[in-house]
Every structure is written in C-alpha cells, then in structure tokens.
Amino acid sequence: MENIKVMVIFGTRPEAIKMAPLIKELEKNSKIDCTVCVTAQHREILDQVLKIFSIIPRYDLNIMKTKQSLTGITCSVLEGLEKIFDKERPDIVLVHGDTTTTFAASLAAFYKKIPVGHVEAGLRSYNKYSPYPEEINRKLTSGLTDLHFAPTTISKDNLLREGVKNNAIFVTGNTVIDAMKYTIEENYVFKNAELNSIEYNNKKVIMVTAHRRENWGTGIENICKALKIIARENQDVEVLYLVHPNPVVKDMVNSILKNVDRIHLLEPIDTKEIHNLMKKCYIVMTDSGGIQEEAPHLGKPVLVLRDVTERVEAEKAGTVKLVGTDIDKIVVNANNLLRDTIKYNQMSRSINPYGDGNASAKIVDALITYFNKNDL
Secondary structure, X not given: XXXXXXXXXXXXXXXXXXXXXXXXXXXXXXXXXXXXXXXXXXXXHHHHHHHHOOXXXXXXXXXXXXXXXXXXXXXXXXXXXXXXXXXXXXXXXEEEOOOHHHHHHHHHHHHOOOOEEEEOXXXXXXXXXXXXXXXXXXXHHHHHOOEEEEOOHHHHHHHHHOOOOHHHEEEOOOHHHHHHHHHOOOOOOOOOHHHHOOXXXXXXXXXXXXXXXXXXXXXXXXXXXXXXXXXXXXXXXXEEEEOOOOHHHHHXXXXXXXXXXXXXXXXXXXXXXXXXXXXXXXXXXXXXXXXXXXXXXXXXXXXXXXXXXXXXXXXXXXXXXXXXXXXXXXXXXXXXXXXXXXXXXXXXXXXXXXXOOOHXXXXXHHHHHHHHHHHO
C-alpha cells in the first residue's frame, strides 16, 4: 500500500493548538505523508502557535483581511483550496472543530470528492446562533465528513442521533490535552514581565478571556463591570484579563477596566504562556471553548461566560459552571470559589472528561485502519 496522503487544514489559533500534536503524530508515522495547509483566518496569533510547535506549512493562503466578513473568509478558502487540491490530490483532508475555515475546507474537499476527517466532531449546543457561527459550522461540517473523531461518548451520541453510522465515529479524547504535554513547564518564566511580577502563591489570580461575537456589546460590558466588583470586594485577588485585539472588544474593556486597581489588561499571549498561566492561576473565567477543556486538566475551576456550552461533559463532571453574562451571577459564583474552600475543591478535583493525552495517536490508528480496510 502506498503511503496515505493526509492534508491537515486549519486557520485559527485554537485550531492550530489542537491540530499541532496530531501533526506531530502524523509526521512520525512511516505509512503517512502529511501536508499542512493554513488559511491564516488568523495571522499573527496563528503564527505564534506554528512557531511554538515548529510547524512549517507547505501551503499558506494568507486570507486574513481587516474587518473580514464570514462570507469573505468562506469564499477565499474555497477558491484557494481548489487549486491546492487539484495539485496535491490528498487521500483525506483533516479539519478541526467549528471555524469558518473548517466548514469551507470541508466543502472544498467535497467538491473534489476528497474524504474528510473531522477532529473534535459532534459538539452541539442546539442553538444555531450560540455560539455563532460555530454551531452551524460544525453541523454543516458533519454532513460533509467521512470519519468523525469525537472527543467523548456524548459527542458520539450526538452524531448517532443525526444519522451518522457507528463505524464512521471514533471516540478519541481531545487533542488539546495532548498539546499540553508540549507546553507546560515547571518553574516557567513568562516572556511578559508583568506576568512574572504577580504573586501567584500569595494572591488568588483570576485569568480572564472574553471576546466571542455573541458577547459583543452588553455581554462584554457586563463581564467587565462584574470583574470590577470582584476586584473591589476581594483584596486578595489579582485579575489578569487577556484582551482580544478586536476593537469591538478592546475599546469596551479599556473604557471600563483601565487603571482599576489589581486588574491587569494584557495583550494576547501565546499558547505556551496561556497554558502555564492557567497552571499558576486560581480560577479561570472565559467564554472560550478550548479553555473549558484545558483548565480542568490542570485542576482549575472554570466559570463560563456564556449562556450555553457545547462542552456539556465538563459541566456534568463539575469542572466548569455556566454563569452567562449577568453581572450578579458572575459576581456571586466568583465569590463562592474565592471564599468557600469546599466549593473550590469540589470543582478543582473533579475529573476532566476529555481524555488521557493520547487522542492524536488514536486518530492516526483510525486512519491506518480505515485505509487498510478500503484496500481489502
């Protein structure tokens, strides 16, 4: 059998973090020829991840534009990949998760009758506008996918209910846990000097990220007002807010939180810095999807600044709690964790449901099995 030609396609930092350990695993296998293509739906923050994991893409569409639209991203990916697929003719395309790059790449592969493998398949919120546009991206991608790599049995069950055949689904765990084996270091020293100045052992440090589209406007405003109250009411707290560069978010955050005592507004940091900051902090507050999986692996309680989450496994396990963007609800739940050791320990010691750090190896094994069967 000739080597399996696998093309891995991604475009954003979250995708890159989760695909990086899989790329490393693919490259180690003598039966696989791995080609990496990035769309650069994100640019600078994507490049940070590529550098950390020493990944050099063979193809880079470099589509990012100022104030880019979802329509523009979709069209650019479709047009760019058509030429690449005609040249490379991969045996399978691997995409990840729920970005617009993921959906567009899957559609482009379908147009060329190239099989699609979907990493982190089967997540559902069952609300097409939350998260937006991710919920529809992943559902549309599922309809184009041949091999579904589900992180958990709950994700598998979602796919089965939608009519996906059982033998097309592989429960693997989440590759983000694999990635943390490459990034976490003992006695880590941050590149950001302000992060090194924080007294992690003597203060209760809250790491915050909040930037999702559905939170733009009132949501971000409420989150910022809640953080201001939390810092004022808890003198032993330091808030580290990693502020997204999008002006819609950045301007709002700065208007409310700039120069507030013990609230640090920080530029985005790279993946390695984020993972090691999570390890040092006390609790995490976020509207991110990936952080809901990463922080519990490190024993950090997560307050999710969203009304719904597709990471229902973490909610059921007790490692995360949905608090939405209501000011009072955010403050109450944060204060419970900051002041009640029993409640804190209940969340921090819950078992993370996202696997053992071997998801990438399981995906590679599934690919080998799939193509061997097709040769029989």
